Amino acid sequence: MKRLLACAMLAFFITGCSGEKESGEETKIQAQNQEAEVEITEFKLSNLSNSTIDVSTINGGLKLSENKASVIIFVTPNCAPCKTELSYIYTIAQKYKSDAKIMLAILGASDDEIKELSDEFNLADEVVTKAQDLAKALNINALPAIIISDKNGNKIRSYVGLAPVEMLESDINLAVLR
Numbered sequence: 001m002k003r004l005l006a007c008a009m010l011a012f013f014i015t016g017c018s019g020e021k022e023s024g025e026e027t028k029i030q031a032q033n034q035e036a037e038v039e040i041t042e043f044k045l046s047n048l049s050n051s052t053i054d055v056s057t058i059n060g061g062l063k064l065s066e067n068k069a070s071v072i073i074f075v076t077p078n079c080a081p082c083k084t085e086l087s088y089i090y091t092i093a094q095k096y097k098s099d100a101k102i103m104l105a106i107l108g109a110s111d112d113e114i115k116e117l118s119d120e121f122n123l124a125d126e127v128v129t130k131a132q133d134l135a136k137a138l139n140i141n142a143l144p145a146i147i148i149s150d151k152n153g154n155k156i157r158s159y160v161g162l163a164p165v166e167m168l169e170s171d172i173n174l175a176v177l178r
Contacts (some may be wrong), residue, residue: 002067002158014118017164020095023038023068029063033070036131037057037130038058040056040057040058041054041056041057041137042054042055042090043055043057043131043133043134043137044130045103045105045128045129045130045131045134046128046129046130047125047128047129048114048115048118048124048125048127049139053101053103053128054067055070055134055152056153057065057134057137057138058153058154059154060139060147060158061147061149061151061154061155061156062138062147062153062155063149063151063152064101064147064151065152066101067151068099068100068101068151069096069100069148069149069150069156069158069170069172069175069176069178070100070101070102070103070148070149070175071092071100071102071103071146071147071148071149071152071175072103072104072128072131072134072146072147073085073086073089073102073103073104073132073144073145073146074105074107074135074140074143074144074145075104075105075106075107075108075117075143075144076106076109076143076148077106077108077109077113077114077117077163078156079115079144080144081143081161081162082143082144082145083162084118084162085144085146085162086120086121086123087121088120088165089102089121089123089126089127090105090122090123092165092168092169092172093123093125093126095169096172096176099176100172100176101173102126102127102149103126103127103128103132104118104127105121105127105128105129105131105135106118106127106129106130107131107135107143108132114127114129123162132159141160142160143159144159144161144162144163145158145159145160145161146158146159146168147165148154148171148175149166149175150171150174150175150176150177150178151178152178154178156171156175156178157171157174
């Protein structure tokens, strides 16, 4: 019985949680590639200081206007695996601050919940809002979810559920070096 319960808990933490929907701004652009048609979707995200962050999705990757590697973490406030992941995101964000943009998208949350989570985990600089349409464009269906892209918008890796910090750091290093 204890083994069954332990397996069920492990499955919960590996698969993660799902989130609610919210809206944001997006613009679609069709680009013609020599081999295939590529759809580029542009988004304007905001941070808690109300600064705008321009991002584009390209084939599942994320391209920033500031020409840096990017890491975006999608979470909800009531998701236990999400909170576990948030516990080490601040350290990663500080370590890669000059080489990569680390963004935290808290989905399905009120302004108060977003503020509470950002304060609890010291992530105010990393939080972006109005990211629900971006999550939809990136096919985020379960949380926590992480997308790591190089400065050209090429997706390096994506994770659903808890990701080991060592693997995240390895993939971020790869994105930065590309």
